[in-house]
Amino acid sequence: MQTLHEFLKTIASGEVPPDAVPTVEELLARSWDSLKGAGAGGMKGLKLRGRTECLAWEPPLLTFRIERHGGTVLGSTRAEMHYWVVDVSAMTAVLQRTGRRQLYAMDRRLDVKPLAAQVSSAILKSARGHLWVKWLSDARVDVDVGKIIPPTNKRTTADRRRRFRLQLENDLAGTGWRRTEPMNRLRLERSDDSSLTQSSP
Numbered sequence: 001m002q003t004l005h006e007f008l009k010t011i012a013s014g015e016v017p018p019d020a021v022p023t024v025e026e027l028l029a030r031s032w033d034s035l036k037g038a039g040a041g042g043m044k045g046l047k048l049r050g051r052t053e054c055l056a057w058e059p060p061l062l063t064f065r066i067e068r069h070g071g072t073v074l075g076s077t078r079a080e081m082h083y084w085v086v087d088v089s090a091m092t093a094v095l096q097r098t099g100r101r102q103l104y105a106m107d108r109r110l111d112v113k114p115l116a117a118q119v120s121s122a123i124l125k126s127a128r129g130h131l132w133v134k135w136l137s138d139a140r141v142d143v144d145v146g147k148i149i150p151p152t153n154k155r156t157t158a159d160r161r162r163r164f165r166l167q168l169e170n171d172l173a174g175t176g177w178r179r180t181e182p183m184n185r186l187r188l189e190r191s192d193d194s195s196l197t198q199s200s201p
Contacts, residue, residue, distance in 0.1 A: 001031040001034060001035075001088065001091055003027055003031075004024070004027035004028055004031060004088065005088050005089070007020075007023060007024065007027060008024070008057050008059070008062065008088065011057050012057075013057060013058050013059065014056060014057070014058070015054070015055070015056050016055040016056060016057055021052070021055055022049075022050070024055060024057075024062070025048050025049050025050065025051075025052055025055075026049060028045070028048055028062070028086070029045040029046060029048040029049050030045065031045070032044065032045030032048065032093070033045055034091065035086065035091050035092060035093040036090075036091060036092045036093070037092055037093045037094055037095070038093040040093070040094075040095040041068070041082050041095050041098070042068075043066075043082065043084075043093075043095070047066070048066070051066050051067065052064040052065070052066055053065045053066065053067070059088075060087055060088045060089040060090070061085055061086065061087055061088070062085075062086040062088055063083075063084065063085050063086070064083075064084055064086075065081055065082065065083045065084070066081070066082050066084065067079045067080070067081055068080040068081070068082055079100065080098060080099075080100055081098060081099040081100060082095055082098055083095070083096045083097045083098070083099070084096065110149070110160050110163075112149075112160065112163045112164040112167045113167055115148055115149075115164060115167075116164055116167035116168040116170075116171050117171060118132070119132055119133060119143055119148070119168055120168060120171035120172050123141055123172065123177060123188065124172075124175060124177075126138070131144075131147065132144050132147055132148050136187075138190075139189055139190040140187065140188070140189050140190070141187070141188050142186070142187050142188075143168070143186040143187075143188065144186075145161050145164060145165070145186050148164065149161050149164055165179065165186060168186070172188070175190075176190045176191040177189070177190050177191075178191070
């Protein structure tokens, strides 16, 4: 930290010059674990190298922002931004605030109702040869959810398929058909209760 402090004395107040950024990042990364509060938000010194943005020096404060990618691993279209204030003299690091950055366009919300309607209609009419419905017997079918809703990013795909399953169950409510397996190939079985009527949704 002392080495960093000495180096920063050679830099004018304001935004750190581009050619000095790598040095500041490296020295800050090496001393990061010695700063009080540096572990907030799961931050570690090794994550600083080559990743800080808007690095600025206003003695004794060094400020920057950094993009965190935890959400994108799960399929999010937005990255979390952390804004840090480091007091070089007091040897403290404060995660001042967080925000989000849109990395790329979000997928449009899929209307699952017409998709579920097609499937429920094929089932209730006992239609064979449907692309998405495989008949195992007169009272059992597999619905290929993977074909109906192809994968995009992990979070969006999971949400779409969940909404489709719920909509299909709603469309088939009271017809005797019920879900038996919560997998990509959604299995449905028909009850033998003759009091249940079958009608198109």
